[in-house]
Amino acid sequence: MSDTKYRVAIIGCGRMGQHYAEAYTTYPDTEIISIADANTERRVVLGARFGVDALYADVEALLHGTVPDIAVVVTPTQYMKDVVIACAEAGVKGISTEKPIAARLQDADAMVDACTERGVVFAGGNLQRAMNEVQEAASRLHNGEFGDIKGASVHGFGGEISGGGCQHISVLRLFTNAEVEEIVAWGTPPEALIAETDEGLIINGHFRLTNGLECSVFGAPTPCRGVDVWTDECLVRWDWNPPEIFKGYDPHGNRIRFDPNYSPYPWHEFSYLTGSIRSFLAAVDGNGHPWITGADLRQALEVAIAAKLSATRNSAPVKLPLEDRSLTLYPRPYRWLGGDATGSPQSLEEAKS
Numbered sequence: 409m410s411d412t413k414y415r416v417a418i419i420g421c422g423r424m425g426q427h428y429a430e431a432y433t434t435y436p437d438t439e440i441i442s443i444a445d446a447n448t449e450r451r452v453v454l455g456a457r458f459g460v461d462a463l464y465a466d467v468e469a470l471l472h473g474t475v476p477d478i479a480v481v482v483t484p485t486q487y488m489k490d491v492v493i494a495c496a497e498a499g500v501k502g503i504s505t506e507k508p509i510a511a512r513l514q515d516a517d518a519m520v521d522a523c524t525e526r527g528v529v530f531a532g533g534n535l536q537r538a539m540n541e542v543q544e545a546a547s548r549l550h551n552g553e554f555g556d557i558k559g560a561s562v563h564g565f566g567g568e569i570s571g572g573g574c575q576h577i578s579v580l581r582l583f584t585n586a587e588v589e590e591i592v593a594w595g596t597p598p599e600a601l602i603a604e605t606d607e608g609l610i611i612n613g614h615f616r617l618t619n620g621l622e623c624s625v626f627g628a629p630t631p632c633r634g635v636d637v638w639t640d641e642c643l644v645r646w647d648w649n650p651p652e653i654f655k656g657y658d659p660h661g662n663r664i665r666f667d668p669n670y671s672p673y674p675w676h677e678f679s680y681l682t683g684s685i686r687s688f689l690a691a692v693d694g695n696g697h698p699w700i701t702g703a704d705l706r707q708a709l710e711v712a713i714a715a716k717l718s719a720t721r722n723s724a725p726v727k728l729p730l731e732d733r734s735l736t737l738y739p740r741p742y743r744w745l746g747g748d749a750t751g752s753p754q755s756l757e758e759a760k761s
């Protein structure tokens with residue numbers, strides 16, 4: 409851990425933003441210096457809860473005050489592009505965002521480019537890819553402990569392929585150390601296939617990866633709901649928890665569960681937000697990369713858009729990267745617009761605790 413005490417601003421401090429604020433007030437090397445939130449009453453409650461006096465209605469006002477070292481962007485997705493770019497232009501050293509990063513591919517590109525051009529570390533938020541145990545399983549896979557990867561599959565890729573499916577895509581890319589380069593997909597129900605949002609769309613299909621792996625994609629739980637990767641002897645199964653590992657077979661041919669004995673880590677009370685934030689801060693300090701980046705979220709959006717495109721084209725193969733960067737897939741309204749605008753606001757009582 410560095411000796412620096414990072415000055416952190418939270419921009420968008422609703423349900424998810426408050427989890428970040430809890431973590432950033434707990435870590436010894438971070439201090440929340442300002443909060444921007446569009447909801448006036450909630451803002452006041454949050455200032456008292458987190459001991460922050462510098463409270464602003466929007467990112468412009470916040471950046472006119474003190475420019476923070478770290479900007480934590482947890483607004484509804486619709487506002488993320490403008491907020492991320494404003495922070496990058498203002499000279500913030502590290503910016504984290506949330507899922508989904510955008511609806512339109514070129515908006516995600518603009519965010520990634522704005523950070524890359526200025527040398528700003530751009531992290532991706534609260535994703536299971538950043539869970540310590542997921543990262544450890546991936547390192548052990550890549551170190552050859554389980555043998556050469558022979559296959560991969562995605563399970564339960566449905567319901568919201570952009571808003572939630574980015575979890576699957578991010579873990580798949582990590583475990584296989586490869587990109588998705590071609591997609592053939594089938595989508596149901598028909599009304600979800602023609603909708604503008606990803607709500608209720610179930611995608612079955614297969615992904616071809618840049619390392620030659622063919623990955624089956626199951627829209628419904630099988631009953632697994634995550635990502636499987638296997639070698640001749642082992643299976644690594646991420647199913648929304650620390651990955652399970654199976655090694656070898658019993659005399660009946662059943663895989664045998666193996667205790668991975670994952671390393672303990674501090675601040676596990678914040679679950680995988682800890683891996684996300686700690687790797688982000690290390691990267692700002694010059695050590696490595698965030699375990700989930702803004703670029704990872706952009707890739708996940710691209711895969712979701714390509715999968716839907718293939719399904720709407722009668723399962724025509726779609727190659728990535730997509731040439732048409734104007735392609736768009738909206739998340740469900742809550743993610744795009746936030747709770748206040750979609751009839752499920754967080755109460756002040758809830759925001760107090």
Ligand SMILES: NC(=O)c1ccc[n+]([C@@H]2O[C@H](COP(=O)([O-])OP(=O)(O)OC[C@H]3O[C@@H](n4cnc5c(N)ncnc54)[C@H](O)[C@@H]3O)[C@@H](O)[C@H]2O)c1
Pocket residue numbers: 419420421422423424425444445446447450465466467482483484485487506507508533534535571742743744745746747748754
């Ligand atoms: N990674 C995860 O597991 C996870 C879980 C939940 C939500 N999310 C994502 O986090 C984002 C926020 O979700 P939430 O549940 O916290 O929503 P929320 O509605 O509870 O909170 C959003 C907050 O942002 C504020 N806000 C709105 N527009 C703003 C603006 N332009 N500038 C500053 N503040 C603004 C609102 O006043 C509100 O307090 C969404 O994109 C959602 O998809 C991710």
